[in-house]
Every structure is written in C-alpha cells, then in structure tokens.
Amino acid sequence: MSVFDQALSLPEQLDESPEAVSVSAEAAILGACMMATRDYDPVPDAARVLSDEGGDWYRPQHETIWRAILALHARSKPTGVPMVEAELRRRGDVARVGGFVELSQIASQACTSVEVESYAEIVHGYARLRRYQQTLTRGMQMARQSDPTGIADAIAAHQAELEHLAADQSGEDGLFGRFADGLQDHLQGLETTVEAAAVTGLTDLDQVLKMRPGNVIVVAGRPAMGKSAMTLGVALANAASGRTTLVHSIEMGQSEVTNRVLSSRSRVALHHLMEGGPAVTDDDWSRIARRLPDLAALPLWMDYTPRVTPGLVRTRIKSLIRQTGQPPLVVIDYVQLMYTDQRNSRQSPYERVSEVSRELKIIAEETGAVLICCAQLNRGSEYREGKRPQTSDLRDSGQLEQDASGIILLHREDAYTPDSPRAGESDLILSKNRNGPTCTITVAHQFHYSRLRDMSTETDLNA
Incomplete structure (x- = not known):
C-alpha cells in the first residue's frame, strides 16, 4: 500500500481534502513524537523524511511544535508534552500553538511507532x-x-525551478546507513580497474588527474595564459575518445570557437582563418578537408548562449544524458561570467560566484557529469617574484577552491619574459587534486594552432 493510500485510511470524520489529510498526518507525527518512550524514539524517522529547510508543514503551529521537538531532541531531552510546552514557553511560542491543552489534544492523535515514517512521507508529499x-x-x-x-x-x-523541485532529496535512505552495509560491494568493485570519466588528451596530466563522475575541475589563469585553448583542447580530445562532451562558450562566439577548433585539429594557422579570404591557402583547405569527417562525427555539443545559469547547465546535461545515455564532460568558459538562477541584481560578484560554484558542484554530483570551469585570477601573481599563480589568487570567491576536486593554474614564463629559455612552454600547476598528487606538468603551447600539446615530439607529430 502506498503512503497516499495510507492517507485515505486517516480518521473518517475528517474531510478528504488534501489540506485536511495533511493536517491529520501532521498531528499523528507530532503526537507520536510527544508520546516517545525510552525504547522507541520516532523523531529521527520523521526528521529523515521531512525537509530540513522547513515548509513541509501545512499548519504553521505544527511546524513551531516540530522545531521545539527537534531542539529538545538535539539536547537529548525528553520530547513529552510537558517538556515541549516548557520549550515553547521558553521560545515565547506557547500561546501561538494553543498551549498545553492543544498539545495534549495533538498527543492523543498519535500514530503508532511503525507508522511515523509513512505519515512523514504523506506530509512531505503534500x-x-x-x-x-x-x-x-x-x-x-x-x-x-x-x-x-x-x-x-x-x-x-x-x-530551473522545476528541476530543483524534481531533485528533491528528502528521504533518500540510500545516502544514509552503516559503513559496513556497502563495504563488501565496494571491495568487489576494487577488482575492476576504474576508467576515468573524462580525458584531457595530455598524457602526463591524464596520469595524475583522474576525473571521476561528479568532479568539478577549475582551470584558472591570468588573461592570455591559454585557458580557452587548453579547455577547448580537452573538449576535443574527450569527444575524440567517444565520450559525450558539451562546451558552454560564454566569452567567445560561434565563429571564433569554430576557427579555433579547425586550427587545432587541422593544424592551420589561426590567423589565416581569422582573416579569411586569400589568407586561407590551398594547403589550408586540404588540411581542413581531411579533418572534416572526423569533426562531423565527434559527440561534441556547443552552446553559445550568452546568459548561462546553473539551471541551464543542468537542463543541457540532462538532455544529453537522455540522448546519449552517458553523463557528459562539460566545459564552461568562464565561470565568472555566469548568472545565478535567482536573477538577484543586488548580489555582489562574490555572492554570485559563490552561489554559481555551489550549484555547479551539486549539478555534477546529481548527474555524474564532469565539469571543467575556466576562471580568472586576480592580479596577485603580478606582484609576486616569478609571477607564478597560487590558488589564493582565484578571483571573486574562495568557494571555487572549496568546491573543486582539482585546480589547474596556468603559467607561462614567456608571457612576462619573451626571451626566456622556456619560450613555448606552459606550466600546468595542479595545486589541488583530490584524486591524486599535486604537481606541475609542463606542456608545449602552440597558440598559432590554438592548442596545448605534450612535450614529446613523437606525440605532437602524430597529432
């Protein structure tokens, strides 16, 4: 019997409107909590189902009583009628709920201990x-x-509102239980090598950065360090491996991104494509033609929407999961340009980026997607000896650092010292890596092809 079928078995004298059924179920839960015994405590069973944020209770008086019960329970105090009445009196709410008489009346409507969770599901459902x-x-x-x-x-x-409502997580018992419950299954799973959910196409980076479902990776750097070139290259490499890939290009339009993709995959000078016309040589056209079939077959989706919110990202991910059957790798270029779903004009940049960061982390965990977010750094590194960036340089929000599973900071010596002996090299500073070690990986930047490549000559020649 479903919980809503059980709702129909509530006292016959009540009218059968949803409000009346919900009120009766609420009284049954509160009554059971106020009739708790040493042998059975129904409060945790109800709390596991009902929303922590409030709003599940139809009658405000019932929510006030519930808050008092939770406060007593948190202090390991009894939750009988006298103690609840005293707690409400302490809070100045006793008159609002009807006093001792009303509490006693509610207690008389208590359901049995085994029914508390089912009644809580009724209340939460309504x-x-x-x-x-x-x-x-x-x-x-x-x-x-x-x-x-x-x-x-x-x-x-x-x-976005509907998606948030559909993602209700109350009563998800699978997320709560004894450690030993899933231990045997986990040990059996260790016998199988876990394949990374996404790849970067950079050999050394793939060896240390094992991107798992639900991971958020931040790629950060000062302007002109190659964030877009790197992340677009990652998207292309991941799609070339047969994995679903999505790019939200907020900073660059369709024409600019398409030119970068053609340049990177065909090894045609980017400035030829940007100029167009006679600048695109016959050899360029031949190189592009050879790559077109591969590019057309890539499981790569592009979104050039200028106003990107976490809700839009969630919608795009779920749409691709329905189409392809697998969570995508998602590149967002870049995160500080995103809007919140609340559209609150009074939010500071810090509040906006913090909210976006947290929502993206939740989306990644909900969907199993891997998110790679480009981010700008502040000017802190400009005044530091060696100009090397640090995680603390992330602009607008420390929440990005907290939510990220991995952080890659981009640095080029030749951006500051053109005659540096390391001209043509980029450092990928892996400053945070929950799935492996932190280290610095050196790659070659070929910005005339809008890409970063492994340092190995052999790898580059075979690209």
Whole structure:
C-alpha cells in the first residue's frame, strides 16, 4: 500500500481534502513524537523524511511544535508534552500553538511507532505538491509579464525551478546507513580497474588527474595564459575518445570557437582563418578537408548562449544524458561570467560566484557529469617574484577552491619574459587534486594552432 493510500485510511470524520489529510498526518507525527518512550524514539524517522529547510508543514503551529521537538531532541531531552510546552514557553511560542491543552489534544492523535515514517512521507508529499502548484502559478505569472525578447530567460528560470523541485532529496535512505552495509560491494568493485570519466588528451596530466563522475575541475589563469585553448583542447580530445562532451562558450562566439577548433585539429594557422579570404591557402583547405569527417562525427555539443545559469547547465546535461545515455564532460568558459538562477541584481560578484560554484558542484554530483570551469585570477601573481599563480589568487570567491576536486593554474614564463629559455612552454600547476598528487606538468603551447600539446615530439607529430 502506498503512503497516499495510507492517507485515505486517516480518521473518517475528517474531510478528504488534501489540506485536511495533511493536517491529520501532521498531528499523528507530532503526537507520536510527544508520546516517545525510552525504547522507541520516532523523531529521527520523521526528521529523515521531512525537509530540513522547513515548509513541509501545512499548519504553521505544527511546524513551531516540530522545531521545539527537534531542539529538545538535539539536547537529548525528553520530547513529552510537558517538556515541549516548557520549550515553547521558553521560545515565547506557547500561546501561538494553543498551549498545553492543544498539545495534549495533538498527543492523543498519535500514530503508532511503525507508522511515523509513512505519515512523514504523506506530509512531505503534500508539501511537494503545494510547491509544484506554486511553481506553476509563478510560471503563469512570468509568462504574462514577459516580453517576446525575454521569453528564453523566463523559460530557463521556470525550468530551473522545476528541476530543483524534481531533485528533491528528502528521504533518500540510500545516502544514509552503516559503513559496513556497502563495504563488501565496494571491495568487489576494487577488482575492476576504474576508467576515468573524462580525458584531457595530455598524457602526463591524464596520469595524475583522474576525473571521476561528479568532479568539478577549475582551470584558472591570468588573461592570455591559454585557458580557452587548453579547455577547448580537452573538449576535443574527450569527444575524440567517444565520450559525450558539451562546451558552454560564454566569452567567445560561434565563429571564433569554430576557427579555433579547425586550427587545432587541422593544424592551420589561426590567423589565416581569422582573416579569411586569400589568407586561407590551398594547403589550408586540404588540411581542413581531411579533418572534416572526423569533426562531423565527434559527440561534441556547443552552446553559445550568452546568459548561462546553473539551471541551464543542468537542463543541457540532462538532455544529453537522455540522448546519449552517458553523463557528459562539460566545459564552461568562464565561470565568472555566469548568472545565478535567482536573477538577484543586488548580489555582489562574490555572492554570485559563490552561489554559481555551489550549484555547479551539486549539478555534477546529481548527474555524474564532469565539469571543467575556466576562471580568472586576480592580479596577485603580478606582484609576486616569478609571477607564478597560487590558488589564493582565484578571483571573486574562495568557494571555487572549496568546491573543486582539482585546480589547474596556468603559467607561462614567456608571457612576462619573451626571451626566456622556456619560450613555448606552459606550466600546468595542479595545486589541488583530490584524486591524486599535486604537481606541475609542463606542456608545449602552440597558440598559432590554438592548442596545448605534450612535450614529446613523437606525440605532437602524430597529432
């Protein structure tokens, strides 16, 4: 019997409206919590299902009582009627909930101990139904207020709300349990080599940076260090391996990105393609023609939408999962240009980037995608001897550092000293790596082809 079938078995004297059923289920839960015994404590069972953020309770008085019960439980105090009444009195809420008489009446409606979790699912289910109705109402209001030029933003905002509602995680018991419960399965899984969820195409980097489902990798550097060239190269290499790949190009438009892809894969000088016309030689056209079949077959998707939000990223990822059956590698160039789904104009850059960073981490974990986010660094390295960047140079938010599974800082000596003996070399400083060691990897930059390559001559010749 489902929890909503159980809802129909609630006291017959109540009317069968959803509100009445929810109120009755709420009273049954609170009553059970106030009738707890030493042998059975129903509070954790209810708390596991009901939202931590509140809003599941239809009657505000019931939520006030629930908060008092949780506060007592957190202090290891009894949750009987007298103690709950005293806690409410301490908080100044006792009159609002109806006092001792009302608490006693609620306690008399207690369900049995084994029913508490099912009743909590009823309450949470009706709360989700109310949120769904409210979301649809807001969607209609947005539709009436939107002008034709802003309809895409309105749809994206509404879709983000629906995605957030659909991603409800309350009652996910699979995320909670004894350590030993999944130990045997994990040990058996160790017998199989775990393949990386994505590859970079740079041999040394792939050996140390094992990108797993749900990882967020930040590629950061000062302007002109090669962030876009590196991440676009990673996207192309990952797609060439047969893995689904998505690029959100916020900074560059379609023409510029397409020229970079053609230059990188065909080894045609980028400035030829940027200039066009006679600058593109017959040899260039031959090189491009040889690569076109491979490029056309790549499982590579591009998104040039200028206003990218976490909600849009989630929508694109889920769409690709439905199409291809696998979570994609997602490149975002770059994260400080993203908007939040809240569209709050009063947010500071720090608050906006922090919110975006946290949402991207949640999306990666929810979907199993790997996210690679380009990020700008502040000027801190410019005043440092050697000009080498540090993780603390990340602009606008320390949340990026906290949420990232890996951080790659790009540095070129020849950007500051053109006659450096290391001209043509880029350092990939792996300053954070949850899945392996931190180190510095040196690669060759070929910006005339808009790409970074392994230092090995053999590897480059075979590209």
